[in-house]
Amino acid sequence: MLHRFGVVLGGVAVALMVGAGGAAGAAPGSTPTAGPATTTATPGPTLTAGPTGTPTPGPTLTCPPALPxxxxxxxxxxxxxxxxxxxxxxxxxxxxxxxxxxxxxxxxxxxxxxxxxxxxxxxxxxxxxxxxxxxxxxxxxxxxxxxxxxxxxxxxxxxxTAARPACAATVAVDSAWNGGYVATVTVRNVGAEPLDGWHVSWRWGGDERLVSVWNGVAEASGPDVVVGNASYNGRLAIGGAATFGMLVAAGAAPGGIAAACGR
CATH class of the missing domain: 2.60.40.10 (Immunoglobulins)
Known part of the structure; x- marks a missing residue:
C-alpha cells in the first residue's frame, strides 16, 4: 500500500511516495531542483585565554660599555x-x-x-x-x-714602590749675620751598597746666592744648586758619611733647606 506525502525542500514542493516497506521516492511527475551544494560556517564567539600562571619575560638588562x-x-x-x-x-x-x-x-x-x-x-x-x-x-x-x-x-x-735612595743630605747653619751665613751639609750613605760618588741638590727659597764651597764641587749655582763630591770624599761605605761647607749670601735669615741626595 502506498501513501502520498507532500514536502517542501528548498522552496520546491516534492511529493514522496512511501510504501509499506518504508522506502521513499519521488512521486511520479515531480522533478526536484537541486540548489547549490554550499556549506557556510557560522563564526562562533571568540574565546580569550585568561591568565595561565606563566611569568611574562621582562626586558633584557643591558649594562653600559664601561668598567664597573x-x-x-x-x-x-x-x-x-x-x-x-x-x-x-x-x-x-x-x-x-x-x-x-x-x-x-x-x-x-x-x-x-x-x-x-x-x-x-x-x-x-x-x-x-x-x-x-x-x-x-x-x-x-x-x-x-x-x-x-x-x-x-x-x-x-x-x-x-720607590727605590731606596742611595744617600741622604742634611743642612745645618753654623753661623749667620745680616747678609749671609755659613752652613755644613752632611751626606750619608743610606743604601744597601757602597757609594762611589754623590750629588746634593736643592732650590733656593729667596734671594740666596752660593758664594763658595769647600770639600765639594759646585756644579750649578743659580736658583737650583747642585754640589758634587770632591775627589777624596766620594766613596762612602754603607752607613758612612762625608761633609762639605758653603758660604751663602742672603738678604734674610736662612730658612730650612730641603736637600736631595743621589748618585
Missing amino acids: VGGVMSAATETSVTIRYSMLMTPPCGYNAPVTITLFASADDARQWVNPVAEAVSGPERSGTVTIGGLTPDTAYWFRFSADGKHDPYVIGTAR
Missing part, C-alpha cells in the same frame, strides 16, 4: 703604594662601596687570584685613595679590586 671599577697608582714611597680608585657603576652592573684592593707579586698570580701579598679596604666613598704599606722598596706589584663579596674580573693594574 677602575684605578691607578697615584703615589709611592719606599714601602707603600697609593691607589686612586673610582666605582663607576652600582649593582647590578657594578658594585657597592667599600672596595678591597689586593696586591700580588706577579701578573700570573693576579690573573689567577692566588698568593696575595697585601690588601687594604677603602672607606664608604665611591671614589678616593687607598694606601697599602709594608712593601719592599723598588718592587713591582699588580693590583685587583673586589667588592660585594665578588672579585672584579676586568681590571689588573700595576704599581711600584
Whole structure:
C-alpha cells in the first residue's frame, strides 16, 4: 500500500511516495531542483585565554660599555703604594662601596687570584685613595679590586714602590749675620751598597746666592744648586758619611733647606 506525502525542500514542493516497506521516492511527475551544494560556517564567539600562571619575560638588562671599577697608582714611597680608585657603576652592573684592593707579586698570580701579598679596604666613598704599606722598596706589584663579596674580573693594574735612595743630605747653619751665613751639609750613605760618588741638590727659597764651597764641587749655582763630591770624599761605605761647607749670601735669615741626595 502506498501513501502520498507532500514536502517542501528548498522552496520546491516534492511529493514522496512511501510504501509499506518504508522506502521513499519521488512521486511520479515531480522533478526536484537541486540548489547549490554550499556549506557556510557560522563564526562562533571568540574565546580569550585568561591568565595561565606563566611569568611574562621582562626586558633584557643591558649594562653600559664601561668598567664597573677602575684605578691607578697615584703615589709611592719606599714601602707603600697609593691607589686612586673610582666605582663607576652600582649593582647590578657594578658594585657597592667599600672596595678591597689586593696586591700580588706577579701578573700570573693576579690573573689567577692566588698568593696575595697585601690588601687594604677603602672607606664608604665611591671614589678616593687607598694606601697599602709594608712593601719592599723598588718592587713591582699588580693590583685587583673586589667588592660585594665578588672579585672584579676586568681590571689588573700595576704599581711600584720607590727605590731606596742611595744617600741622604742634611743642612745645618753654623753661623749667620745680616747678609749671609755659613752652613755644613752632611751626606750619608743610606743604601744597601757602597757609594762611589754623590750629588746634593736643592732650590733656593729667596734671594740666596752660593758664594763658595769647600770639600765639594759646585756644579750649578743659580736658583737650583747642585754640589758634587770632591775627589777624596766620594766613596762612602754603607752607613758612612762625608761633609762639605758653603758660604751663602742672603738678604734674610736662612730658612730650612730641603736637600736631595743621589748618585
